[in-house]
Amino acid sequence: MAKPLEEVLSHPVHTATAPRKRFWLLDYLSTVDHKKIGLMYALIGVFYLIVGGIEALLMRVQLFSPNNHFVSYPLFNQLFTMHGTNMIFFAAMPLIFGLMNLVVPLQIGARDVAFPFMNAVSLWFTFVGALLVNISWFFGDAPSAGWFAYAPIGLNQFNPGHGMDFFIVGLQIAGFGSLMGAINFIATILNMRAPGMTLLRMPLFTWTSLVASGLILFAFPPLTVGLFLYMFDRLFGGHFFDAAMGGNPVLWSHLFWIFGHPEVYIVALPAFGVISEVVATFSRKRIFGYTSMVFATVLIGFIGFMVWVHHMFTVGFGAMADSIFAIATMLIGIPTGIKVFNWLFTMWGGQIRFKTPMMFALGFLPTFVLGGITGVMLSAAPADYQYHGSYFVVAHFHYVLIGGVVFGFFAGLYYWFPKVTGRLMHEGLGHLNFWFMFIGFHLTFFPMHFAGLYGMPRRVPTYNAGVGLEIWNQLSTIGAFVMAVSIVLFAMNVAYAFIRGEKAGNDPWDARTLEWTLPSPVPEYNFAQTPLVRGLDPLWMAKEEGKTTVTPAEPPGPIHMPSNSYLPMVMAVGLFIAGLAAIYHRLFFIVLGLEVIALAMFYHSLNDDEGYHVLPEERALAKGEGA
């Protein structure tokens, strides 16, 4: 929500005009604009998607035939550890935060997020965390205890190198970033909606972002604690997870999965939100069962915290515990099913247009349904004793995470790309991108179900020859390369859009929500006048009344903007120094790094930057738009 006018005017206006333009790189390094931050999140996400993808390809080459020696066993272990870590923490999370940053403020009619400065801090912490984990390759050894880092295999005794320390410290830093991001989005969504946008008028992407932020808020602290304890065990002689000294390795498993299971929904829910937006837009229909969609989202988030033990069915907690968590897990199938059928019936009776975003959404549906189906199969504890730790599980969660998150993200990317860049991508290339990804995906992961059922455990650099596992692994390897091609096609499409892409108008898809009332690309202040919301899908309502845009809720006036700042980056650099120093026990540099952060915070706190105001005349001058 914008500030009331009189309040804006009561602030001293430091600069009548916006500060002079910076060189674009410096502008991005110091930006507090949610759109630029979102773009950088997305870039981080895509970068690590490619890094994690290359790691996956190397593993698939190794597994093309049994007893292969393309990579050594220890290297293979580092590869799957880094693949999992990169994909979950540094690809999926930044992609989700990227989309949330790019879209949520626009969808709720806000001019920025609640805490623009902290938003930049989140971004830079994520960046530095990812960097720390990944540079471990160049410092001797990458972590090799799996992304779940079970104790005691990740403790000093069995993992003496520094790789695990990089993992722990890096994740800790990135985790702080995510936590701050979540707080930011909860405050933004609850406090800054345009007038008239009640909670039950919020677009579903905003809803899923809100619930996902809530999940981050309660799921990341257990991970933070777990990582701290891990760090004490590894670096400072603690005995939390060391059974020989009375510690309990299962404690880490609990802390990790109390985080780890909600984490799946943290990345999946916003993707569901994207699908809801895309399916409604390209069917030209209101989302079917909006209220039940909202309740299903909340319910998934809620039950998501009560099922973590299904990752530990084989730990031996006994039939009672296993049964309780089995049934709780099955319950999640119900709200998920509601969502699927609501999507199907949104299309029912619509006018479906097969544009690229819709293709990804349509690819999402069967894929994700299959992932949900195997999810319910896995929840049946006695059956899980067989699936657990086998390739069946690998197949299952890739169906959920690629079928859900990656397809959802690509749908969102193709959908909002014109809004962010002002250019349209190429439809033909987009379809090609989709088909390569869709076919490559199923070719890679469908056979893995069978590899698992035929006795292939996870996280193995080789497998038994002559027991019928070769064919599944060969199909998977081929499929992985088909998927790689799809990523190349995507890169080509982005390049095409920037070089020759058609100009996108405000509303290239005949869409429904507030972001499509804005020019593409969106001006830095988003809304020249805060819109007035009178129902779900405000733009569609306006169109039904024969108008082209949504009625504003305020007269044109000066718009308050926060100033750019390099401090978030400086703080992250300080944390990077402190983290690296902690890994190598260099007390001086730990103190130095922390001091950099403390000074930056101190400076930020003391230096009351009031920002600046964009005046209506300037806006008209810059954009040629009337009041």
Add this chain to the structure above:
Amino acid sequence: MRPKHRIGLLLTTAVLLLGLTGCQRADMSVLDPAGPVAKMQLSIIMLSVYIMSGIFVVAMGILLYVLIRYRSRRGQNQPPKQVEGNNVLEAIWTIIPVILLAILAVPTVTTAFALDAKPTGSNVLNVKVKASQFWWQFEYPDLGIVTAQELHIPTGTKVNLQLETTDVMHSFWVPRLAGKTDLIPGRTNTMWIQADQPGEFQGKCAEYCGPSHGVMDFLVVAEDPRQFQAWTDRMKHPQVQPAGDAAVEGEKLFAQNCASCHSVAGTNFKGALGPNLTGFADRIKVAGVLENTDENVRRWISDPAAVKPGTKMPKVPLNEQQISAVAAFLRDLK
């Protein structure tokens, strides 16, 4: 254009599915159980497959219909009717899944309790399983036998397993006999297995445990009770006299280089760090993964880490001829 592709794709998938279930391999397949535990687990698997396939077919049927019937056409100037929802429909797809899940939940719970019940009675065989990076020890406390890598069990008998680890987490998995149970530091887990027919059943470590996790294999050898009796007799009174000159030389070398870690029943070799080698000549595998041939024994001794990276067994300072001598000695451990 798209819907047609989609049908083709789905058909291919369906054919693939049917084809796959038809041509399964027996060796390590969950789908070909050889004992009551794996059979119970498979029955849950199949029940969930049937229920879930039904849901999948319905959902995809609707998807296909919608994609064909409601794709946008030329001349649609008016947007479609905007529907908010439908309480009856929404209730249907809430309640039907609840019923289907209940159908799955009941056998899930009963089977979980059935598997959790520890078998008792005089006809139950007790075995202590101890896992270490990257090998398995099997101790029969009632019979006074210790062996490694190969778990011999009589058919038709319930076998109670007590699972412990000496280092990191491992998981005990014999796909054709039973699902997994983890071995966790500071904890003793139990599970039971039973083989209904004689055979060799491949076992795997199923919890990531280090560089050689992928080759931490073992075998369950199910024999009819008489043969099992014969095996226990051999293990209790093993033949440990080296026969040829090479084997005699090998015994000396073994005493100097190997006995601090390996023990052999009926000898002075009492090392406890590595696998017990009693009856080694009768083993099917060397180190759990290689066929038990002279060549493989030599290959293993000459460089254990080449087969199992990260293994605690060192490369002993022996020349080729000495390694052959040790192998000859092992060949005589029957």
Add this chain to the structure above:
Amino acid sequence: MEAQPRLVNAADRMELGLETSTLEGRNKVLGFWVFLGGECALFASLFATYLTLRGQTLNGPTAKELFHLPLVGVATLFLLTSSLTGVLGINAMHQGRRRSLLRWLGVTVLLGLAFLAVQVVEFITYVGEGFGFSTSAFSSAFYALVGFHGGHVAFGVIWISILMLQLKKSGITARKAPKVFIASLYWHFVDVVWVFIFTVVYLMGIMGI
């Protein structure tokens, strides 16, 4: 459909004080409550860890042998009183009395420092009795939980001190008020956590529950 715009934000319906008079302030207050939710999860995890491991004393001292309740009682007194002085400070802020606000915040900081001093003495005593961080899983868990809380107190002391500097400079403004308000929220939270630590760690430890 309603024709009139309607303000729907939760904060708008609150009884507005100075700290929530601007959107920025409302964001800060709401965001901070949200943050405290996350802090609850953080301390819940630490408590769970402590409860899991507290029996694992190995050869080291047990809770019963170790804890000096009088010392901890004094620390508790300091911290609980500081919450009261914090409230008095906020009260003064709402009445616009800067000197009084500064005075109460000063007392709060001093009480926090006194608490920390007692805790340092306590830890040094324990280490002297052979109860170091690495003695047993119990000792690791104890120092982690109580130390984490101590770290929170230390952070609060620094934070409020910096705020006092700012208040001296600028007085009570619509920009400063939310900062002071959330710092006081933080301080109360840390105080409440201590009540749980006192009960779960010390009382239950001494009584052997």
